[in-house]
Amino acid sequence: MARITYVNGRYALHDHAMVHVEDRGYQFADAVYEVLPVAGGRIHHLDRHLARLERSLAALTIAWPVRPPVLPLILRRVVELNRVRDGVLYLQISRGVAPRNHLFPSDTPASLVVSAWPHKGASAEQVEKGVSVVTRPDQRWKRPDIKTVGLLPNLLARQSAKEAGAYEAWLVDESGCVTEGSATNAFIIARDGALLTHPDDGRVLGGVTRSNVLELARRLGVEVGERPFTVAEALAAREAFVSGTTIMVLPVTRIDGQPVGEGRPGPLTLHLRTLYQEAPPPVTKPRAIVFDWDNTLVDSWNCIQESYNMTFRHFGMPEWDMTETQANVAASLRDSFPQMFGERWLEAKEVFSRSFESIHLAHLRPLPGATEMLRVLRDEGIHLSVVSNKRGGFLRKEAGVLGWTEYFGALIGANDAIADKPAAAPVILALQGSGIEPGAGVWFAGDSPIDMHCAVNSGCVPVLMRSDPPRPGEFDAHPPVYHLENCASMVTLVRELAVPISTI
Ligand SMILES: Cc1ncc(COP(=O)(O)O)c(C=O)c1O
Numbered sequence: 001m002a003r004i005t006y007v008n009g010r011y012a013l014h015d016h017a018m019v020h021v022e023d024r025g026y027q028f029a030d031a032v033y034e035v036l037p038v039a040g041g042r043i044h045h046l047d048r049h050l051a052r053l054e055r056s057l058a059a060l061t062i063a064w065p066v067r068p069p070v071l072p073l074i075l076r077r078v079v080e081l082n083r084v085r086d087g088v089l090y091l092q093i094s095r096g097v098a099p100r101n102h103l104f105p106s107d108t109p110a111s112l113v114v115s116a117w118p119h120k121g122a123s124a125e126q127v128e129k130g131v132s133v134v135t136r137p138d139q140r141w142k143r144p145d146i147k148t149v150g151l152l153p154n155l156l157a158r159q160s161a162k163e164a165g166a167y168e169a170w171l172v173d174e175s176g177c178v179t180e181g182s183a184t185n186a187f188i189i190a191r192d193g194a195l196l197t198h199p200d201d202g203r204v205l206g207g208v209t210r211s212n213v214l215e216l217a218r219r220l221g222v223e224v225g226e227r228p229f230t231v232a233e234a235l236a237a238r239e240a241f242v243s244g245t246t247i248m249v250l251p252v253t254r255i256d257g258q259p260v261g262e263g264r265p266g267p268l269t270l271h272l273r274t275l276y277q278e279a280p281p282p283v284t285k286p287r288a289i290v291f292d293w294d295n296t297l298v299d300s301w302n303c304i305q306e307s308y309n310m311t312f313r314h315f316g317m318p319e320w321d322m323t324e325t326q327a328n329v330a331a332s333l334r335d336s337f338p339q340m341f342g343e344r345w346l347e348a349k350e351v352f353s354r355s356f357e358s359i360h361l362a363h364l365r366p367l368p369g370a371t372e373m374l375r376v377l378r379d380e381g382i383h384l385s386v387v388s389n390k391r392g393g394f395l396r397k398e399a400g401v402l403g404w405t406e407y408f409g410a411l412i413g414a415n416d417a418i419a420d421k422p423a424a425a426p427v428i429l430a431l432q433g434s435g436i437e438p439g440a441g442v443w444f445a446g447d448s449p450i451d452m453h454c455a456v457n458s459g460c461v462p463v464l465m466r467s468d469p470p471r472p473g474e475f476d477a478h479p480p481v482y483h484l485e486n487c488a489s490m491v492t493l494v495r496e497l498a499v500p501i502s503t504i
Contacts, residue, residue, distance in 0.1 A: 025094030130253030239266025
């Protein structure tokens with residue numbers, strides 16, 4: 001299978017994926033990067049990596065090469081195209097291509113490169129025996145918190161560690177304290193049982209794995225000290241380990257040739273590693289929820305079935321029973337009717353709309369608990385909106401009749417955006433003006449595969465909300481992250497997440 005790499009708007013064969021010789025990343029290391037874990041085909045910790053990327057770009061005043069909500073779509077596409085199940089995703093953003101000059105170019109778009117490849121992580125032997133580290137002077141510039149591609153001191157340290165027979169170099173500052181590894185964060189479990197790591201104070205890279213591990217340890221009740229530790233403290237420690245995206249938590253059993261503790265991987269280190277491995281990505285309270293409408297918030301199958309059958313009767317076509325209706329209705333009329341009615345699809349759309357209009361308000365019923373759920377979610381400060389493939393006019397009228405209009409920042413129906421669900425366009429429109437971008441902080445809740453597909457297309461978290469369990473194969477293409485049986489379950493879940501917690 002050909003490997004594909006994204007370069008500035010093109011998905012290119014990897015061997016042909018090139019940047020210009022005057023790309024400032026190439027000439028000056030004027031670029032930032034991220035390495036994200038892919039597990040089971042999903043990108044993990046996306047929000048945390050994107051938040052760090054945003055900080056790196058802001059620190060160097062490099063502009064986003066694409067609109068931020070678009071980036072996760074590109075990342076997912078690269079993972080899909082390369083069929084990576086377990087591996088890494090690499091992205092690099094440089095200040096762009098310009099004639100060589102130390103001064104920043106004006107009006108030059110930033111360059112974006114994204115690639116992905118399978119990666120197995122740490123080997124069984126490394127985990128069982130632990131790895132050794134050597135200490136080396138920290139010779140980096142004073143802003144290692146910015147994840148730039150200017151990694152020369154890191155490379156020299158890593159190479160020197162390898163030549164000394166070690167896995168990693170621990171970088172030591174002028175006061176004799178370990179800042180971090182050349183490509184990992186450094187931790188010890190001190191004699192008193194406290195887990196120590198250098199503070200994220202601008203002198204280390206704020207590792208995503210580091211933050212996750214600290215959260216995990218705190219939840220286990222371990223005393224965590226974000227304070228520098230000396231090489232002497234490390235040599236006297238009970239346990240030591242390094243953390244990073246590809247290796248997760250990896251025991252360190254030797255420092256400068258001397259054993260740590262008993263020279264074996266420590267129990268807390270191994271426990272943290274196991275928990276980390278089993279952990280799904282942290283789940284936090286959503287900032288926004290985008291709801292599908294029909295049969296997610298309102299009970300409309302009878303009305304939909306009747307409107308279809310009124311249309312079929314008009315054309316002398318066979319009618320649908322409820323099973324057929326539920327199996328066939330998902331896409332918007334503009335997407336589904338041309339196939340069903342051929343050249344007469346516009347006429348059919350008219351008949352359907354008239355039929356629907358004549359009966360929909362009489363049939364309108366909220367699903368049990370829906371009004372209460374909307375109130376609770378709104379009171380929790382969650383931005384609510386609707387993306388439906390029902391015509392926008394009908395949708396907004398129904399919301400008005402139910403007294404729900406005030407709950408929603410936007411009610412987006414078919415034809416309101418440039419494309420309909422499952423395209424990302426209506427979700428982007430639904431969140432416009434909320435200050436929230438589609439992404440890991442936004443849930444898309446719906447009852448059908450097209451809703452899960454739309455969630456994935458727009459980079460949101462797919463949440464299935466309906467009483468029926470998924471049928472075999474129904475959600476294979478775009479599996480939901482949660483299945484909630486009803487509106488009350490949504491309330492319970494969000495309340496549990498009221499304090500941002502993680503399921504790890
Ligand atoms: C210097 C340095 N420290 C720490 C890390 C670990 O960061 P993360 O856990 O986000 O992979 C890296 C990763 O590249 C790194 O280069």
